[in-house]
Amino acid sequence: MIAQSAAQSLADAAPRIPGLHALVGFDAFIDSIIHVVDQRRAMTTDGYSRIATIGQFAARAATAAGKSTNIELVVQEERFGGNGPLLAGALGQVGAQVTYIGAVGQPQDPRQLHPIYEEFAARCQLVIPVAPPAFTDALEFDDGKIMLGKPANIQGVTWEAITRVVGVESLIAHIDRSSLIGMVNWVMMGGVEEIWRGLCEEVFPKLREPRSKRIFIDLCDPAKRTDGDVERALGMLKRMDSMIPLTLGLNQAESERIASVLGLNSAEEEDMQTLGAAIQHSAVQIRDALGIDCVVIHPREGAAAADSGGDSAWFDGPFTRTPKLSTGAGDHFNAGFALGQCLKLPLQQCLAIACGLSGAYVRDAGSPTLKRLMEFLRRLPAGETHA
Secondary structure, eight states, X not given: OHHHHHHHHHHHHGGGGGGOEEEEEEOOEEEEEEEEEEEESSSSTTOEEEOOSHHHHHHHHHTTTTSOOOOOEEEEEEEEEOXXXXXXXXXXXXXXXXXXXXXXXXXXXXXXXXXXXXXXXHHSSEEEEOSOOEEEEEEEETTEEEEEEEOGGGGGOOHHHHHHHTOHHHHHHHHHTOSEEEEEOTTTOTTHHHHHHHIIIIIGGGOSOGGGSEEEEEOOOGGGSOHHHHHHHHHHHHHHHTTSOEEEEEOHHHHHHHHHHTTOOOXXXXXXXXXXXXXXXXXXXXXXXXXXXXXXXXXXXXXXXXETTSOEEEEEOOOOSSOSOOTTHXXXXXXXXXXXXXXXXXXXXXXXXXXXXXXXXXXXXXXXXXXHHHHXXXXXXXXXXXX
């Protein structure tokens, strides 16, 4: 079984994981985890039933067209968030040494760590704040989530801000000792392409062994960006990949958008007989079209990847209809896949670790330790069937 062999590979590699260094950036959000009220039984903290699905929420909102309505939101908790901190925190929790650079500062003094990120900082070797965090209202449903982002603060994360706070020579030193450079949330951050360009021009050429490292990129839902924006970003990914092997992580909707921009014919599930075969086909198509080192795609039912060596694979994931927390599931998937790649594990084991890390996270509502991840993989639950 692939999951069990992945667990054994992690056990064998456990002594090496504390020696893995990762530099991750650059966004950060304070996430309000929210339930949407369907009906009130009492005016108490838990005296309500929640709207369970996105479809039900959409129907409730649609009834207000031409009229108006009041939809009650109940904040379950506030926690540190953002694609970068969730990716970095997951890596730190399994034992990697993580340096984080990003929008984790205080509003009054962006160079000082925001108190909500103290737990996150404890998982990292070093955290360097350069701007205050943005905010997200995360509406949680059984079949997904709706993220209502307020990203104004993270526009302060720019190449100029990073080099002013960190310094180019220090940044070179941080990346030189890293096995992984994780950069996420291009969609919401206007400064990301400038950061990519600065790295390509001022940092990557000065690394001692750039081809021994890996870059992991998650664009983070490019639905609202124009085709021209996406094409420009993909061109930058190819430029970075020519210097350091790059993995592009996508969920299913993102993969469909990228395939559309690239002019690819997406495979229909009925044509490919299974969803897994269709997603695997898409991973191969997108990787071939971009010419980058690796593409990984993760629908909720599992994940597929294709690499430059001609290998491709699908892994059936441990899908659950009743996650305790879904916000951050994709970031934990990314952390697991990047971890497997840094350990130079086979592609299918990388997929298993990614699905395992994400699967444990949504069931526990917290980032798993390496021990918890290995136990989860050894006893990997069967994925539930969609209704």
